[in-house]
Amino acid sequence: MAETGYIVLVVALAVAIFSAAASMVGARIGSRRLVSGARTGVLVIFGLFTLAFALILYAFVSKDFSVRIVAEHASRDLPAVYTLSALYAGKAGSIFLWGWLISLFTALLVLWKRYNQQPGLPYTLAILIVVQIFFIALVTFGNNIFERIPSPPVDGLGLNPLLQNLGMLIHPPLLYLGFAGFAVVFALVIASLITRRTGAAWAIDVRRWAVFAWCALGLGNLLGMWWSYNELGWGGYWAWDPVENAGLMPWLLGTAFLHSISVRRRRNYLHNWSLILIIFTFALTLFSPFVTHGGIESPLHGFYGSPFPPYILAAILVTLIGSLTMVSIRSKDSGGEEKPASLISREGAFLLTNIILVVLVLIIFAGTVLPRIVEAVGGTTIALERSFFDRTCGPVMLVLVFLMGICPLLGWGKAAWHSMKRNLLFTFIAAVVIAIAVLVSGAGNWYAVAALVGGLPLFTICLEWYRGTRARHSTRRESHIRAFFSLINSNRARYGGFLVHIGVIIIALGIIASSFYEMEKTETLNIGDTMNIGDYQLTYSERILKQDNVKVGAVASMSVSRNGRLKGVMNPSYDYWFLHQAHFAEVAVRTTLAEDLFVSLVWTDYDPADKSATFRVLVNPLIVWMWVGGGFFLLGGAIAFSLEEKQAAGVEA
Amino acid sequence: MRKKYLIGGIILLVVVGYLLYLSFGSSVSYYVTVSEFFTRGTELYDTNVRVAGKIADSNIGWHADDLSLKFDITEGGDIMPVIYQGAKPSGFKAGSDVMVEGKYHSDGIFRASQIILKCPSKYEEAIE
Numbered sequence: 001m002a003e004t005g006y007i008v009l010v011v012a013l014a015v016a017i018f019s020a021a022a023s024m025v026g027a028r029i030g031s032r033r034l035v036s037g038a039r040t041g042v043l044v045i046f047g048l049f050t051l052a053f054a055l056i057l058y059a060f061v062s063k064d065f066s067v068r069i070v071a072e073h074a075s076r077d078l079p080a081v082y083t084l085s086a087l088y089a090g091k092a093g094s095i096f097l098w099g100w101l102i103s104l105f106t107a108l109l110v111l112w113k114r115y116n117q118q119p120g121l122p123y124t125l126a127i128l129i130v131v132q133i134f135f136i137a138l139v140t141f142g143n144n145i146f147e148r149i150p151s152p153p154v155d156g157l158g159l160n161p162l163l164q165n166l167g168m169l170i171h172p173p174l175l176y177l178g179f180a181g182f183a184v185v186f187a188l189v190i191a192s193l194i195t196r197r198t199g200a201a202w203a204i205d206v207r208r209w210a211v212f213a214w215c216a217l218g219l220g221n222l223l224g225m226w227w228s229y230n231e232l233g234w235g236g237y238w239a240w241d242p243v244e245n246a247g248l249m250p251w252l253l254g255t256a257f258l259h260s261i262s263v264r265r266r267r268n269y270l271h272n273w274s275l276i277l278i279i280f281t282f283a284l285t286l287f288s289p290f291v292t293h294g295g296i297e298s299p300l301h302g303f304y305g306s307p308f309p310p311y312i313l314a315a316i317l318v319t320l321i322g323s324l325t326m327v328s329i330r331s332k333d334s335g336g337e338e339k340p341a342s343l344i345s346r347e348g349a350f351l352l353t354n355i356i357l358v359v360l361v362l363i364i365f366a367g368t369v370l371p372r373i374v375e376a377v378g379g380t381t382i383a384l385e386r387s388f389f390d391r392t393c394g395p396v397m398l399v400l401v402f403l404m405g406i407c408p409l410l411g412w413g414k415a416a417w418h419s420m421k422r423n424l425l426f427t428f429i430a431a432v433v434i435a436i437a438v439l440v441s442g443a444g445n446w447y448a449v450a451a452l453v454g455g456l457p458l459f460t461i462c463l464e465w466y467r468g469t470r471a472r473h474s475t476r477r478e479s480h481i482r483a484f485f486s487l488i489n490s491n492r493a494r495y496g497g498f499l500v501h502i503g504v505i506i507i508a509l510g511i512i513a514s515s516f517y518e519m520e521k522t523e524t525l526n527i528g529d530t531m532n533i534g535d536y537q538l539t540y541s542e543r544i545l546k547q548d549n550v551k552v553g554a555v556a557s558m559s560v561s562r563n564g565r566l567k568g569v570m571n572p573s574y575d576y577w578f579l580h581q582a583h584f585a586e587v588a589v590r591t592t593l594a595e596d597l598f599v600s601l602v603w604t605d606y607d608p609a610d611k612s613a614t615f616r617v618l619v620n621p622l623i624v625w626m627w628v629g630g631g632f633f634l635l636g637g638a639i640a641f642s643l644e645e646k647q648a649a650g651v652e653a
Numbered sequence: 654m655r656k657k658y659l660i661g662g663i664i665l666l667v668v669v670g671y672l673l674y675l676s677f678g679s680s681v682s683y684y685v686t687v688s689e690f691f692t693r694g695t696e697l698y699d700t701n702v703r704v705a706g707k708i709a710d711s712n713i714g715w716h717a718d719d720l721s722l723k724f725d726i727t728e729g730g731d732i733m734p735v736i737y738q739g740a741k742p743s744g745f746k747a748g749s750d751v752m753v754e755g756k757y758h759s760d761g762i763f764r765a766s767q768i769i770l771k772c773p774s775k776y777e778e779a780i781e
Contacts (some may be wrong), residue, residue: 234742363669616740
């Protein structure tokens with residue numbers, strides 16, 4: 001089977017090389033036959049890729065340990081659900097999944113009526129096929145995903161228990177959906193540079209794919225945090241690890257791109273800037289997975305230096321130099337751009353947002369690669385602590401959240417400063433009053449800062465929303481509820497964006513609260529002992545041992561009271577996994593809207609006579625709001641994305 | 654208009670530069686392997702460093718009473734005893750790659766403020 005899979009991929013590679021050339025040449029010389037041949041080619045590549053996918057999955061499901069990737073990441077007792085996790089636990093598998101998603105999207109472009117008549121399509125396809133050639137080459141000649149082991153083991157090495165988690169099942173595919181989506185945006189942009197076709201319809205397509213990719217990537221990152229929080233047992237969710245940074249950077253640049261492209265849609269402004277942003281976003285997505293799996297070594301992800309793969313670096317450089325050259329050539333024959341009438345206007349604010357986002361990415365990038373550069377130049381290895389990122393990125397991010405509150409108040413073009421002043425003053429006073437109230441109530445300084453920074457934007461957004469609803473109610477005589485929904489419907493990009501902003505602000509509040517007000521305590525208890533943390537009393541009441549064929553687990557019962565009132569029983573466990581010969585803690589979390597009680601059983605002997613156990617307990621305020629914010633984010637993104645369906649029908653074509 | 658951007662840009666750069674400058678100095682630490690640490694003699698004693706190595710097979714001791722974890726890390730033939738105030742992280746076992754952060758004192762013990770194991774997403778044990 002594995003040999004068949006390899007052959008399938010090699011054939012796909014051959015078809016891809018032909019199709020890329022046919023698409024490019026066909027479009028240049030105007031040969032319909034070549035172009036339609038290339039389209040068929042795209043579908044064939046997708047079919048072959050999918051077949052290879054099925055074959056690799058089959059190898060996992062049938063536990064064929066003669067295939068290296070199966071032997072290294074799966075085991076006989078691995079639950080079937082985690083077959084996919086095992087596939088992308090390794091480098092080859094994740095590249096494979098990513099490449100397959102790109103081929104899926106490319107096939108969609110061919111099948112979707114909206115796209116397949118567009119003059120730029122052959123170029124878009126050609127670029128995407130070239131990207132696929134790169135990916136297929138990586139998983140065949142670079143690191144053959146179907147590689148056999150000469151003497152197959154009886155059982156595989158197994159999947160790390162930490163990865164056997166629902167979050168880890170969904171987190172990587174979401175990231176790769178985002179990455180693959182940005183590849184499509186990139187291809188659309190490059191094609192437009194070749195054909196010089198950048199009309200309104202093009203902008204809609206680009207934005208739509210970008211919204212999709214951006215949402216997937218954003219949710220992917222958030223889910224990674226959720227996993228880290230619930231599974232890794234340290235009670236945190238973000239460590240500014242290079243791997244996390246690598247997922248965050250393209251998302252931040254993508255955010256900048258979404259804002260600049262929306263300016264571009266309204267005004268002939270920021271066009272080239274947008275193109276440059278998406279080129280770098282795409283380049284960063286290429287950079288990203290190779291940080292994760294064996295590229296830039298980081299404290300968390302490997303220890304002794306292994307050089308950044310030179311062919312990846314070459315691919316990134318070729319991409320950057322090639323596309324930036326095209327932008328500069330084209331920018332000469334496009335006319336001059338409009339300048340924003342005033343900085344105090346929506347486009348001015350968007351410009352500012354863009355600059356701040358780019359600065360943020362530069363800081364993170366510098367912090368991520370600098371240790372490696374110092375090493376390459378000076379020979380000494382250094383590490384950058386997370387405090388570096390906290391101190392530099394923290395304030396910048398606060399400014400961004402604050403700006404979210406000002407943007408909705410600004411109109412396009414020159415803002416009516418006096419009317420805005422009133423709105424701004426009103427919300428500003430409201431935010432300050434709340435902040436003072438929070439400060440006086442004794443909740444804490446950072447809560448006050450959070451209320452000020454988060455309160456202002458939440459206010460302005462809700463105020464805008466209320467105004468729009470009221471206006472519709474009075475002019476169209478719609479009921480308030482109806483007016484509210486038809487308002488969203490009338491401008492989905494705007495109100496979807498509002499929802500996303502609300503989501504991000506809520507996430508920011510969760511982050512601020514949980515980073516500054518976390519309480520932590522570690523204690524060793526005997527049966528019957530009680531420990532106190534915050535308002536909670538935790539009594540260690542029982543410990544039972546459970547054994548199945550993969551692990552032996554010690555499950556503790558902790559009865560939890562809050563201010564003397566019994567709230568329930570929590571069951572953290574401490575498991576010894578036979579295959580991995582190591583202990584893994586399974587945390588128990590009790591979530592309320594105000595705070596999470598996080599209990600991790602970090603040590604106990606499996607001795608029936610001695611039941612003493614060590615517990616690490618944390619109280620994390622407002623953390624659930626990060627996941628709630630994620631819900632707003634998803635909803636808003638879906639609304640903003642859905643906008644274009646109508647426009648696709650010709651409203652703005 | 655140009656002027657405005659220029660001034661704005663300069664202010665931005667200064668602020669960012671200042672933030673970077675402030676943070677950089679205090680956030681950088683040496684990152685060495687066990688043998689590299691010792692080849693530098695006493696140079697890195699009593700300073701915050703990160704040291705990478707493997708958890709040695711013997712001498713892993715958890716003391717539940719004072720919540721301390723004692724173990725040795727090895728690399729390149731050198732051994733460094735480590736004391737960490739805190740619990741064993743998930744997946745901690747002899748033979749694993751580990752990075753400890755903290756200070757090495759002249760009493761010959763590394764006092765770690767943090768131990769980080771190789772990340773599970775790069776759990777690529779190769780089969781020969």
